[in-house]
Amino acid sequence: MFKDITIGQYYPADSLIHKLDPRVKFVGTLIYIISLFVFHTWGYVLGTVFLFSVIRLSKVPLGFMLRGLKAIWILLIFTMVLNLFLTQGTVVWQFGILHITREGIGTAAKMGIRLVYLIIGCSIMTLTTTPNKLTDAMESLFRPLRKVHVPVHEIAMMMSIALRFIPILMEETDKIKKAQMARGADFESGNVIQRVKAMVPILVPLFVSAFRRANDLALAMEARCYHGGDGRTQMRPLVYQSRDLAAYAVLLAYLAAAIVLRAVLHW
Amino acid sequence: MSIRLDHVTYTYSPGTAYEMHALKDVSLELPDGHFIGIIGHTGSGKSTLIQHLNGLMRPTSGHVYFNDEDIWGEKYDRRNLRFHVGLVFQYPEYQLFETDVITDVCFGPKNQGLSEEDRMKRAEEALRQVGVDESLFRKSPFELSGGQKRRVAIAGVLAMNPDVLVLDEPTAGLDPMGRDEILGTVAGLQKQRGITVVLVSHSMEDVAEYVDQLIVMNHGEKAFDAPPREVFSHYKELEKMGLAAPQMTYIMHALKERGLDVDVHATTIEEAEESILHALGRK
Numbered sequence: 001m002f003k004d005i006t007i008g009q010y011y012p013a014d015s016l017i018h019k020l021d022p023r024v025k026f027v028g029t030l031i032y033i034i035s036l037f038v039f040h041t042w043g044y045v046l047g048t049v050f051l052f053s054v055i056r057l058s059k060v061p062l063g064f065m066l067r068g069l070k071a072i073w074i075l076l077i078f079t080m081v082l083n084l085f086l087t088q089g090t091v092v093w094q095f096g097i098l099h100i101t102r103e104g105i106g107t108a109a110k111m112g113i114r115l116v117y118l119i120i121g122c123s124i125m126t127l128t129t130t131p132n133k134l135t136d137a138m139e140s141l142f143r144p145l146r147k148v149h150v151p152v153h154e155i156a157m158m159m160s161i162a163l164r165f166i167p168i169l170m171e172e173t174d175k176i177k178k179a180q181m182a183r184g185a186d187f188e189s190g191n192v193i194q195r196v197k198a199m200v201p202i203l204v205p206l207f208v209s210a211f212r213r214a215n216d217l218a219l220a221m222e223a224r225c226y227h228g229g230d231g232r233t234q235m236r237p238l239v240y241q242s243r244d245l246a247a248y249a250v251l252l253a254y255l256a257a258a259i260v261l262r263a264v265l266h267w
Numbered sequence: 268m269s270i271r272l273d274h275v276t277y278t279y280s281p282g283t284a285y286e287m288h289a290l291k292d293v294s295l296e297l298p299d300g301h302f303i304g305i306i307g308h309t310g311s312g313k314s315t316l317i318q319h320l321n322g323l324m325r326p327t328s329g330h331v332y333f334n335d336e337d338i339w340g341e342k343y344d345r346r347n348l349r350f351h352v353g354l355v356f357q358y359p360e361y362q363l364f365e366t367d368v369i370t371d372v373c374f375g376p377k378n379q380g381l382s383e384e385d386r387m388k389r390a391e392e393a394l395r396q397v398g399v400d401e402s403l404f405r406k407s408p409f410e411l412s413g414g415q416k417r418r419v420a421i422a423g424v425l426a427m428n429p430d431v432l433v434l435d436e437p438t439a440g441l442d443p444m445g446r447d448e449i450l451g452t453v454a455g456l457q458k459q460r461g462i463t464v465v466l467v468s469h470s471m472e473d474v475a476e477y478v479d480q481l482i483v484m485n486h487g488e489k490a491f492d493a494p495p496r497e498v499f500s501h502y503k504e505l506e507k508m509g510l511a512a513p514q515m516t517y518i519m520h521a522l523k524e525r526g527l528d529v530d531v532h533a534t535t536i537e538e539a540e541e542s543i544l545h546a547l548g549r550k
Binding site for chain 2: 204
């Protein structure tokens with residue numbers, strides 16, 4: 001179950017995308033998501049070309065990207081089926097109260113493409129950027145919000161801790177599960193209620209250990225005089241290189257193209 | 268009730284950037300009623316190896332036999348196998364979850380399908396054997412000290428009455444006294460119940476005292492599989508693997524080099540003492 005989550009999983013490789021400033025990748029992902037909602041019909045061709053060019057550049061195997069989809073396929077099918085049957089318009093197929101319309105097919109396909117591209121787009125960012133760099137980028141991008149008393153640094157710190165703990169807790173879950181299996185626990189058979197009950201021997205130790213780890217970490221941070229974001233400097237401050245500016249230019253061109261396609265050509 | 272591994276290889280994340288061979292072509296036999304030590308530095312494949320013994324991990328290639336039956340055979344009941352091959356993980360106290368000690372120890376027997384009465388009998392017996400006082404039976408496992416928790420967790424596996432007991436570094440993080448107590452308890456159990464015990468450790472001192480067969484793992488491969496004395500005589504090779512023979516081995520070798528006729532195979536302090544006294548002609 002946990003193996004399918006690729007968000008927060010870094011894939012080390014030596015590529016242009018890996019080397020980009022994390023802020024560029026963050027903004028790029030946002031722009032890409034916006035473009036997905038700007039596109040109407042043929043614009044998705046542009047979105048596809050862009051997506052696959054970036055995947056090629058990132059040197060991350062395609063299989064890794066697609067693994068992230070496993071976690072959402074139920075949502076994907078649900079969305080597509082609902083759109084397929086519930087959209088009003090020209091009926092092309094009818095059975096009792098169920099009907100499929102031409103518009104329904106269009107919307108379902110569009111929604112499917114959007115969701116899949118959205119997940120792949122976000123996966124590119126998380127697969128090519130270490131969680132630490134990603135939170136650095138967010139902290140830096142949202143810094144202006146500090147003026148309106150948003151605790152930007154604290155939120156970023158919480159996020160980086162949470163992300164850091166995902167693999168640790170996953171490993172811990174696996175260990176506890178195995179330990180209980182060694183005592184004959186059975187997680188596979190029985191009805192839903194029995195299966196949920198079978199999770200108790202995993203969840204209780206997992207929570208106990210999560211609290212223990214949180215406690216230890218808080219202590220370790222205090223021991224090193226952590227006192228929040230004020231006056232804190234970074235070991236590797238984010239500095240834009242020329243390639244980052246070039247990447248911004250490409251992203252802006254892409255966004256402009258998407259808007260032009262929609263507004264002028266109605267694609 | 269012997270366990271046999273036949274050319275077992277295990278690869279983590281095959282076909283990805285994280286591919287790693289944890290076990291490479293390991294064949295070994297764990298005969299009945301023996302006290303067996305598995306030793307190796309961190310990352311040598313010890314923990315992976317023992318998870319193959321009760322079918323928690325499936326070999327990438329090769330076979331595991333329990334009583335001459337392939338445990339990955341089509342109709343083999345691996346859940347039942349786990350009642351016969353009890354596995355105590357590293358830091359087993361982190362698996363405790365019940366509201367009181369005795370109910371937690373009953374978890375295994377309950378999964379075996381025993382009646383309430385039998386479960387309690389098994390649990391009480393196991394707890395007593397690992398030296399947990401009756402006054403603690405109804406306490407929450409989270410109230411106990413680290414050493415007591417570990418005993419409870421070991422009792423949790425022992426209560427299933429396994430024929431083979433596998434312990435992964437049962438002394439990790441314990442003070443010297445706690446370590447001696449746990450190891451002494453395990454050795455006592457092995458004699459008392461006549462079961463096979465597999466002890467994983469990276470301390471030569473720990474295993475030297477108790478085991479009659481010692482398996483040394485190095486980079487996922489079996490480096491040695493012999494009685495401890497024989498293994499320790501290769502102490503120079505052991506050092507290259509990041510391990511060391513017991514300190515007594517070094518002392519005895521040094522004494523021998525300086526001309527004292529002692530037995531270099533002595534591994535425990537008691538044996539060494541006797542041998543030295545003998546060589547000095549005081550016995």
